[in-house]
Amino acid sequence: MSTFSMKMDIADNHFFTGEHSSLFSRQQAQQARQFHQKIAGYRPTPLYALNDLAALFGVHKILVKDESQRFGLNAFKMLGGSYAIAQLLCEKYQLDINALSFNTLKNSIKEKMTFATTTDGNHGRGVAWAAKQLGQNAVIYMPKGSAQERVDAILRLGAQCIVTDMNYDDTVRFTLQMAQKNGWEVVQDTAWEGYTKIPTWIMQGYATLADEAADQMSSLGIARPTHVLLQAGVGAMAGGVLGYLTNVYGAHELTSVIVEPDQADCIYRSGVKGDIVNVGGDMATIMAGLACGEPNPLGWEILRNCASHFVSCQDSVAALGMRVLGNPLGNDPAIISGESGAVGVGLLAAIHCHPDRDALMQKLGLDSHSVVLAISTEGDTDAKHYREVVWEGKHPAAR
Template sequence: MTATTSSPRTPLWWARTGARAWTCAPVPRDVRAFHAALPGYAPTPLTELPFLAAELGVGRVFVKDESSRLGLPAFKALGAFWAVHRVLAERARSGQETGPVTLVTATDGNHGRALARAARLRGQHAHVLVPEGVHPRAVEAIVAEQARVTEVPGPYDEAVRRAARAATAPDTVLVQDTAWPGYEQVPAWIVEGYTTLCAEIDEQLTAEGIAGPDLVAVPVGVGSLAQAVVTHYRGSATDSSPALLSVEPDSAACVLESLAAGKPVTVTTGGTSMAGLNCGTPSSLAWPSLHGGLDAAVAVSDAESARAANRLATLGVPSGPCGAAALAGVRTALTGAGGEERRRGLGLGDRSVVVLLSTEGPAANPYAEAAADR
């Protein structure tokens, strides 16, 4: 295992061997069927970008474009819709009141908006707490879904703590996309929902005559999407066992720092345009999967994410700072000083297939629009 710190020439990087031998249980098969039955469902595009393949020195590069998912500009709807479905089903099964409840969460934007949409469509209420620094237009988008919004004077982790307290009121349920000891069932449902994205990738690659990817790069906040990716590719549901790379802001690299330490740690976060990744503590539910199944982790700067978003835009893929982090991370991993060593460690060659998860469109993150305006 290796870990290096950032400098002008050395990326913030962690890697180890043996991750592809780690295994876990697969997700329930009914998750994909649930999403496929939703009004307006369609697989999001998997766009091949030959110019990027040439730039990165690999065989083929595909971008999973989540800029429009179930009418929202990010992948988060997959987890929120499935979790709300399971929450309400469990309440009905246990004989609890079937009247409207208030679904509570903390968010940097996309999860809260998705939860508010799911609540509105199911005739429920939503209370969304947002941390300091979330763009006013992101708040407005949540309010437009008829949710109550509370702005918290503190970072994301403080908003999560306050959401948990708010959800102790009668007729409320916490639907949070991060977990901690004692709160893991609902986050597990959210993770299950995200795996539909990976199932679509498998089908889309198969249609291209490709057995599976050799590398998947995934942006990371608390690690729930990365957990879904690890679960899909390390579970028995698929024979593909690609290298898995997590990408975080260098100002909020809680997963990378935890992997380097060998245990979950909390980092002090700073401001970043990658607002949805600005998290200081890994999800306790995600941690075992991240620790066991990730091959490598890298942290990137806002400038690197912005350059990646601009490059994707020139190639016809709309992406916000969080989504573009995947490309920024792969660029950092495969190029520059030490790139050849990192490439060998990931098992990549000139015929390898790389999949980048672009988790949001520009509309999901107003900071992307502000950067473009400047």
């Protein structure tokens, strides 16, 4: 590969304590996974070993969890929405989630409900899917600039979908207002004062993918990853998955790198300061699923305590990851990874091609013994833009 420099601001976490949260343990993740296993069509998404790419990059293993193959929805997000909605209904009707499936839940609902949420695409699609499975209604709000393909995917699931003229965080506030006015249940993956129970369930639902990955690594003879790359929007997925991984492997034994677009790097800025920092404006990044400016306080607490590094990077890093995963080296499998899904591997590729490669590798503790786990959180959820990046070279690595 050529040598070129891309914008990657890497900050060490000076506020690391390694303190674990009991809310995001292996036990909690396995309860969520047991629920997901009872949904028709469940199967663990693949964990691919990119051995030829690992050899090129100078690490022992690169493992990529491919969430594009989750229930035909092309993204991981339904894990959180479906679990939270199930928990909400179990609480409402005094049911035991450990003894229930979606079918039994559906038969237990005595009155029609409407679930409302804000989404950049994947979370709303997951909520709409869960509502449809349960015979309920969903109203999904999306921020300005949302891709029509993502809107259409939600509409096909029978939900209402409204694109606002606001950014993501302002749309969240608008959704809350509309839900209060209409008596809807808000199923949002971020938290605020007085609203923490449902976001906690969502984050616990996300940890199903981490529990699967742990089993898959064990079956490959891999005792543990040395590194995990987690992308962050509000930090719900990153927090839920990191909470699980640190419970299983130990925060001090795992180098965890949280990656964000530089146009919406609220977690990075919070990591530098040691306290929550919000980012405003349009947050115009191709990583639509990460275009969030206000951290989830639940996720932020885990990331502050247990993340090793925070990274803010330009969009071209994600585009590079999309091309690398979609055009594999040697015998590695091809992975169709969208803008928000590919940024972790994009970071590895950008480091490999950087003039200061050795210093960056050393900073992150990457060497020939490293086992790196990355989560490809979505496939080509905006197929037109995917082709523009991978086929036409949009957002080039070097200018």
